[in-house]
Amino acid sequence: xxxxxxxxxxxxxxxxxxxxxxxxxxxxxxxxxxxxxxxxxxxxxxxxxxxxxxxxxxxxxxxxxxxxxxxxxxxxxxxxxxxxxxxxxxxxxxxxxxxxxxxxxxxxxxxxxxxxxxxxxxxxxxxxxxxxxxxxxxxxxxxxxxxxxxxxxxxxxxxxxxxxxxxxxxxxxxxxxxxxxxxxxxxxxxxxxxxxxxxxxxxxxxxxxxxxxxxxxxxxxxxxxxxxxxxxxxxxxxxxxxxxxxxxxxxxxxxxxxxxxxxxxxxxxxxxxxxxxxxxxxxxxxxxxxxxxxxxxxxxxxxxxxxxxxxxxxxxxxxxxxxxxxxxxxxxxxxxxxxxxxxxxxxxxxxxxxxxxxxxxxxxxxxxxxxxxxxxxxxxxxxxxxxxxxxxxxxxxxxxxxxxxxxxxxxxxxxxxxxxxxxxxxxxxxxxxxxxxxxxxxxxxxxxxxxxxxxxxxxxxxxxxxxxxxxxxxxxxxxxxxxxxxxxxxxxxxxxxxxxxxxxxxxxxxxxxxxxxxxxxxxxxxxxxxxxxxxxx
Amino acid sequence: xxxxxxxxxxxxxxxxxxxxxxxxxxxxxxxxxxxxxxxxxxxxxxxxxxxxxxxxxxxxxxxxxxxxxxxxxxxxxxxxxxxxxxxxxxxxxxxxxxxxxxxxxxxxxxxxxxxxxxxxxxxxxxxxxxxxxxxxxxxxxxxxxxxxxxxxxxxxxxx
Amino acid sequence: xxxxxxxxxxxxxxxxxxxxxxxxxxxxxxxxxxxxxxxxxxxxxxxxxxxxxxxxxxxxxxxxxxxxxxxxxxxxxxxxxxxxxxxxxxxxxxxxxxxxxxxxxxxxxxxxxxxx
Amino acid sequence: xxxxxxxxxxxxxxxxxxxxxxxxxxxxxxxxxxxxxxxxxxxxxxxxxxxxxxxxxxxxxxxxxxxxxxxxxxxxxxxxxxxxxxxxxxxxxxxxxxxxxxxxxxxxxxxxxxxx
Numbered sequence: 001x002x003x004x005x006x007x008x009x010x011x012x013x014x015x016x017x018x019x020x021x022x023x024x025x026x027x028x029x030x031x032x033x034x035x036x037x038x039x040x041x042x043x044x045x046x047x048x049x050x051x052x053x054x055x056x057x058x059x060x061x062x063x064x065x066x067x068x069x070x071x072x073x074x075x076x077x078x079x080x081x082x083x084x085x086x087x088x089x090x091x092x093x094x095x096x097x098x099x100x101x102x103x104x105x106x107x108x109x110x111x112x113x114x115x116x117x118x119x120x121x122x123x124x125x126x127x128x129x130x131x132x133x134x135x136x137x138x139x140x141x142x143x144x145x146x147x148x149x150x151x152x153x154x155x156x157x158x159x160x161x162x163x164x165x166x167x168x169x170x171x172x173x174x175x176x177x178x179x180x181x182x183x184x185x186x187x188x189x190x191x192x193x194x195x196x197x198x199x200x201x202x203x204x205x206x207x208x209x210x211x212x213x214x215x216x217x218x219x220x221x222x223x224x225x226x227x228x229x230x231x232x233x234x235x236x237x238x239x240x241x242x243x244x245x246x247x248x249x250x251x252x253x254x255x256x257x258x259x260x261x262x263x264x265x266x267x268x269x270x271x272x273x274x275x276x277x278x279x280x281x282x283x284x285x286x287x288x289x290x291x292x293x294x295x296x297x298x299x300x301x302x303x304x305x306x307x308x309x310x311x312x313x314x315x316x317x318x319x320x321x322x323x324x325x326x327x328x329x330x331x332x333x334x335x336x337x338x339x340x341x342x343x344x345x346x347x348x349x350x351x352x353x354x355x356x357x358x359x360x361x362x363x364x365x366x367x368x369x370x371x372x373x374x375x376x377x378x379x380x381x382x383x384x385x386x387x388x389x390x391x392x393x394x395x396x397x398x399x400x401x402x403x404x405x406x407x408x409x410x411x412x413x414x415x416x417x418x419x420x421x422x423x424x425x426x427x428x429x430x431x432x433x434x435x436x437x438x439x440x441x442x443x444x445x446x447x448x449x450x451x452x453x454x455x456x457x458x459x460x461x462x463x464x465x466x467x468x469x470x471x472x473x474x475x476x477x478x479x480x481x482x483x484x485x486x487x488x489x490x491x492x493x494x495x496x497x498x499x500x501x502x503x504x505x506x507x508x509x510x511x512x513x514x515x516x517x518x519x520x521x522x523x524x525x526x527x528x529x530x531x532x533x534x535x536x537x
Numbered sequence: 538x539x540x541x542x543x544x545x546x547x548x549x550x551x552x553x554x555x556x557x558x559x560x561x562x563x564x565x566x567x568x569x570x571x572x573x574x575x576x577x578x579x580x581x582x583x584x585x586x587x588x589x590x591x592x593x594x595x596x597x598x599x600x601x602x603x604x605x606x607x608x609x610x611x612x613x614x615x616x617x618x619x620x621x622x623x624x625x626x627x628x629x630x631x632x633x634x635x636x637x638x639x640x641x642x643x644x645x646x647x648x649x650x651x652x653x654x655x656x657x658x659x660x661x662x663x664x665x666x667x668x669x670x671x672x673x674x675x676x677x678x679x680x681x682x683x684x685x686x687x688x689x690x691x692x693x694x695x696x
Numbered sequence: 697x698x699x700x701x702x703x704x705x706x707x708x709x710x711x712x713x714x715x716x717x718x719x720x721x722x723x724x725x726x727x728x729x730x731x732x733x734x735x736x737x738x739x740x741x742x743x744x745x746x747x748x749x750x751x752x753x754x755x756x757x758x759x760x761x762x763x764x765x766x767x768x769x770x771x772x773x774x775x776x777x778x779x780x781x782x783x784x785x786x787x788x789x790x791x792x793x794x795x796x797x798x799x800x801x802x803x804x805x806x807x808x809x810x811x812x
Numbered sequence: 813x814x815x816x817x818x819x820x821x822x823x824x825x826x827x828x829x830x831x832x833x834x835x836x837x838x839x840x841x842x843x844x845x846x847x848x849x850x851x852x853x854x855x856x857x858x859x860x861x862x863x864x865x866x867x868x869x870x871x872x873x874x875x876x877x878x879x880x881x882x883x884x885x886x887x888x889x890x891x892x893x894x895x896x897x898x899x900x901x902x903x904x905x906x907x908x909x910x911x912x913x914x915x916x917x918x919x920x921x922x923x924x925x926x927x928x
Contacts, residue, residue, distance in 0.1 A: 014631030018622060025614035028607055071624070071632040120607075143773055150780045157787055167798045171807045174725070174791040175907050181732055181784045182719065182911055186918070188777060189712075189739050195770065196746040214926065221921035225914060235913045238903055295924050303917075314899055317889055319881045399881030428833045436826065462885070470881035477878065506830045509821030570756055575779050680786045687793055720912045728907060808905040 005055075012056040013068035013085040016095065017135050020049050020102075024127035031120035042106050042123045049130065050099040057092035061518045064088075065532040067140065084202060086140025088529055089518030093370065094137035094264045096515070097377045100500070101257040102130040104493045108385055109250040111487035112392055122162060128155040129254050136261045140533065142191045143201045145265065146184060149230070152258045153180035160247040160255075172239075172246025179239045183226040187265075190219040190226075203273055204533035207526060212277035212292075223269045224296075230262035232330055233300075233337050234307035241314070241326030245397070249322070249388025253381045256329065260373050263336060267523060270296070270344060275526040279347055297345025301445070304341055305452055307334030312459040321390065321397045321467060325383045328423060328460055332376040338453065339369025339438050342445045358524060361444040366523060368437030371516045375422070375430040375504060382419040382497040386412055389486045389494065390471065399470045401479065406472040408483045413472050415494045420468060422501045424461035430501050433508035540593035549591040556584030564670035568659035574669025581670070582677035589678075594685035603686075606679040613672030620661050620668065636660035704745040711738030725795065725802045729788050736781045743774045 008015070023045030031038040060066055068085040087095075105126060113119060132152030139145050157180070161173030195201055197216070198209045210216060229236040240259070244252050270278070278293035311331025318324045346362030358366065389412045390405065391397055406413040422429035425436075435457060443450040485491075504511050522529065540546065560580035567573030589597045624633030636643050643664070645657045656663075711734050718731025747770030755765040795807055821828040855861060864871045871877065889896055 011625055011631065014625065018618060018625075018631060022615065022618045022622065025611040025618070028611045029615075032608075069630065071630065071634060143776070147776060147780070150784070154780075154783055154787060157791075161791060161794065164794050165798075170791060170794045170798060174788065174795060174807070175910065177784060177788055177791065178719070178728065178732065178907050179910055179914075181788075182735065182914065184780075185732075185735050185739050189742065192739065192743045192746055192770075192773075195743075195773075199767075201769070201773075217925045218922065221918060221925050225918035225921050228917070229914050235902065236910065236917060238905070238910050238913070242905070292925065299921070299924055310899060310902075313892075313895065314903070316885060317896060317899075402881075403878045428830075428837070433821070433828060440826075466881060466884045470879065470884060474878040478873075506833065507818075508828055509819050510816055512821070513816070571754075575775065579782075677782075680790075684786075684790060684793065716911070716915060720908050720915065722908070725907075804908055805904075805906050807907070 008052070009055050009059050011068075012052045012059065013066060013087050013138055014070070016049060016052045016056055016099075017085075017131055017138065019052065020045060020127045020130040020134070023049075024124045024131065027123045027127065028120040031123070035119065038120065038123065039106075039110050042127065043103075043110075045127060046099070046103045046106050046130065049134070050103050053092075053095045053099040053134070056087060057096055057515075060087050060089060060092040061514065065522075065528060067532055082202075083144055084140040084204075084533065085138045086204065086529065086532060087138050088532075089520075089522035090264070090267065090370070091137050091522075093374070093515055093519035094261065095134055097260060097374050098130065098133040098137055098257050101254050101377060101381055102126060104381065104385070104496055105250045105253045107496070108253070108388065108490050108493035110489040112250050112388055112490055113248065116162075118162075122159070125155045125159045126251070126254060129159065129258065133254075133257050133261045137264050140203050141201050142194060142203055142206065143188075145203075146188050146191055149184050149187065149262070149265070150181075152261065153177065153184060153230075156180075156243075156247075156251075156255055156258055159251045160243055162248055162251065166246070169246040172242040175239050176243045179236075180230060183229045186222045186226040190222040193219040193222075202533060203268065204530045207273045207275060208530045208534045210274065210277055212274075212280050216274075216277070220269070220274060224266060227262050227265040227269065228303070228337075231259055231266060231337075232307075232333050233303050234310050234330070234334070235303075237307060237310070237330045237333075240330055241318075241323045244326035244329060244384070245320060245322035249384045249391060252322070252384045252388075256377055256380050256384070259329075259333065260377055263333065263373065266337075267340065270340070271523040272526045272529050278344065291347070293344050293347035297341045297343075297347075300337055300341030300344065301442075301449065302341075304334045304337035305449060307331065307337060308453060308456045309334075312456045312463065315463045316459060316466070319399050321387045321399055321402075321471065322384070324399075324463060324467065325380065325387060328383070328463060329376070329380045331456060331460060332372070332380060332423070335435065335438055335453065336369045336372050336376065338442060338449065339365040339372065342442050342449075343369065345445065359444075361441045363520060363524060364437060365441035365445075367512065367516055367520050368434050368441055370519050370523075371508070371512060372431075372434035372438060374515075375434045375501075378497050378501050378504065379419055379423040379431055382415060382494060382501065383423060385490070385494045385497065386416045386419060389415075389490055392486050392490065393483045394480055396480075399467060402471040402477075403474040404472075404476040404480065405483065407476055408480075409485050411485060411491050412494070415491075415498050416468065416472065418498045418501055420461070420464040422505065424464060425457045426461070428502075428505050430504035430508070432505065433512075540596060541591050545591045549587045553584050553588055556587070557581050560584065560674075561670075564666055565663070566656065567666035567670075568662045569656065574666040575673050577666075578670040578673025579677060581674045582681070585674070585678040586681045589681060589685055594682065597682060598686055601682075603679050603683055606675045606682070609675035610672050610679065613668045613670070613675065616668035617665050617672070620664050624661070634660040634662070636664075704741060708738045708742040708745070711735070711741065723804045725792050725804055725807070728804060729785070729792065732788070733781065733785060736777070740774050740777055740781075743770045743777065746770050747774075 023042065027038060027042060030041045056066070066087045068087070070083045070085070106123070109122070109126070113122060116122070129152055132148045132155060135148030136145055136152060139148060153176070157173045157177035160176055161170050163169045191201065193215050194206050197213070198206050200206050200209070225236075232240040244255060247255060278296065279291050281289045281291050282295065283290045308331045311327045311329075311334055315324045315327035315331065318327060343358055343362045343366040346359040346365075348357060348359070387397065389409070390402065393405070393409060393412075394402065396402055418429065422431045425431040435453075439450045439453055442453065560577045562577070563572040563580060564574055564577030567577065621632045624635050625631050627633070627635045629635060643657055643660050643662075715731045715734030715736075715738060718734060719728050722728055722731065747766055747768070749764070749766050752764040752766035753761065755768040755771075792802065796802060799807060801807075818829070818831050
């Protein structure tokens with residue numbers, strides 16, 4: 001038994017990606033037999049993927065970086081040709097996010113999508129999205145990253161347009177595919193620049209030999225711009241509310257994960273691939289030397305602040321529930337970007353060593369940002385599930401035509417309240433801990449940032465109070481007379497997320513020590529990531 | 538989309554086998570010469586698309602259902618991933634080329650340097666090429682078929 | 697001599713710029729899609745150009761004349777990129793078919809959501 | 813495991829202990845429960861007690877009584893009209909504009925990375 005487990009742990013990086021991929025193509029065949037069987041099968045596949053992801057994450061958190069060479073069990077012979085999966089703390093952390101959301105989504109879909117046709121393809125695409133996300137976060141190869149990025153975007157776009165008779169869905173899908181294909185093409189262009197210079201596609205090898213030449217600067221600009229667009233950082237965020245509101249809610253939950261996976265790409269590029277090179281001094285102004293890291297950090301902080309402000313302001317104005325949550329999701333992404341920007345701007349070389357270090361508050365900002373990623377996935381995910389539940393019950397997403405739902409949908413109301421408090425950062429739910437860390441650390445960078453961030457967080461609360469007031473409170477509307485509580489499968493999936501939110505909220509210390517801390521260490525020590533492939537220091 | 542004239546139908550019927558054979562040749566020699574699953578599959582699928590245009594989407598839809606194509610597509614993908622997983626089950630790693638140097642099927646080791654091509658080499662790669670080829674034929678043809686079926690049935694027939 | 701080596705790279709930049717201009721300034725959705733495919737061709741051309749090393753031959757063992765072979769990795773990358781491009785193109789065209797059915801127009805300015 | 817779970821989390825300026833939170837919530841709920849006990853005991857459903865009282869005015873239909881979402885925060889949006897007009901101008905909903913913003917950000921990145 002133990003040997004079997006060891007064997008599974010050894011092969012878990014491949015299995016985490018292979019199982020949903022195999023499941024995706026088995027789904028249509030199973031679906032020909034029976035619809036219920038197919039639903040069970042898909043839930044089983046996602047749970048199995050989740051199991052392997054937990055195995056892998058547990059292994060990585062205890063034993064350090066894992067590399068997995070495809071097609072060859074011997075050590076790396078030729079890093080140019082071989083394809084690697086390299087799983088460090090950050091990848092494992094992201095893999096956990098990337099498996100929670102599909103599990104919830106497929107359980108939710110059982111009832112939510114019950115009456116639709118073409119469900120075989122729907123489940124196939126959901127599993128493909130899962131594959132793409134997991135591949136993006138686990139791979140150690142640049143080109144592989146691009147391929148998984150495209151798999152994710154194609155599957156996502158097809159799912160956004162699942163309701164092909166709705167104008168809103170189809171136009172959102174078209175915008176999404178245009179945006180993501182252009183973004184991915186520029187990522188590929190940057191990868192080609194790397195290949196041309198260093199004859200390598202492996203992130204660790206590139207990071208080892210990168211020289212921060214002029215071409216590398218261009219590649220950095222391309223990568224950051226493209227991945228930031230995929231991660232919806234303002235002013236390139238406009239596709240996100242469209243896409244999130246156009247897709248069926250069960251799909252949107254997974255799209256939240258893909259957006260975060262793109263943000264992971266930004267993290268990986270900045271911290272691991274470029275890392276040390278960002279300290280190149282660009283210009284000397286008196287005593288103060290301007291490095292790339294400061295310029296880039298300040299730029300990202302500015303963009304992030306704009307993202308937060310635009311997100312909450314637009315959310316306050318919009319009257320469509322899903323579009324509103326979309327804008328709030330934009331704002332939440334802004335918080336993470338704020339943390340990343342602050343962390344990068346504190347890069348410096350420690351005295352006496354050659355290693356790049358962040359100041360203590362920079363590291364803390366990174367902790368907050370990474371912790372906020374999983375919190376954001378849970379909160380926004382739960383909000384979209386609630387939006388989907390309301391849509392299921394009333395066939396309505398416009399808040400103007402909703403009212404008095406709390407009288408009919410007790411459980412949904414409770415879940416909405418949990419998500420509301422969590423997303424706006426009220427204690428004792430998970431949003432509070434991560435936002436507190438972010439506020440504290442960015443206070444050291446600039447106090448104004450903290451003020452803006454806290455004010456916007458309060459506005460997020462205001463946004464959802466508006467939803468709570470107009471959709472859940474108020475008199476029973478005659479037009480919504482036949483509303484009933486949603487079926488069990490939807491309640492279960494909302495319950496899973498709510499449970500995780502409360503768990504993460506009550507025990508932030510435990511979560512940070514065991515899950516977030518390895519991820520932060522992985523990002524702040526790019527040397528270990530590089531040496532796992534290249535060898536030596 | 539309705540069919541075209543009799544001349545077009547006849548010519549495309551004659552050309553179709555040749556196109557298919559050429560595509561299959563490209564798939565089968567994927568591990569020796571430029572080509573492989575996708576390229577050959579695309580050629581075969583374009584042959585199918587030619588038939589589709591000549592005979593019209595309604596006729597083609599009667600002959601072959603999109604549902605059957607998606608079965609083939611799934612089968613291709615499953616064979617591909619299954620072969621990769623078999624590498625895992627024989628005690629090695631994912632995507633392990635376990636047939637290579639096995640001597641039985643596709644198991645010969647090619648001579649290093651400039652030689653005459655030996656098709657009985659390369660291990661699992663030809664199998665994966667065939668799987669990809671199957672998937673691409675079914676997938677591309679399904680795309681074209683569904684798109685053609687979704688278009689107006691006659692010229693000038695709006696929506 | 698220098699310029700002949702750089703012609704492919706100039707073409708790459710030109711293709712990408714033309715593609716971007718088409719995406720940004722054209723209103724017809726089909727033209728936007730054409731722009732994206734142009735960008736894709738540019739990137740593919742860039743990859744292929746990088747794959748060539750001076751004096752090398754194509755990496756095919758069967759009856760090869762001998763000599764240095766160029767590494768086929770960029771070709772493999774380009775092929776993958778083309779395959780993905782085909783999928784994206786098919787998807788975009790399908791969306792355009794649906795958009796035309798629902799909106800009755802292909803003007804990018806009129807293709808908007810419910811509340812914008 | 814347990815002592816790890818209930819250990820105090822220090823952020824520098826504040827701390828977080830699950831036990832304190834749970835106790836305070838339990839106490840808060842107890843207080844609420846006690847306060848609830850002080851409520852009127854003679855409340856009966858379906859009598860005149862539960863009727864809506866609007867200073868003697870008749871009650872309108874339910875649809876009209878409910879404050880719609882677009883009317884919530886009217887003052888806020890009205891006061892900040894200039895900022896909303898600006899944001900509205902940016903959010904065109906046009907695909908080309910989305911790509912244009914991407915190109916602009918990319919250009920700015922090139923500028924700040926390459927020129928400065």
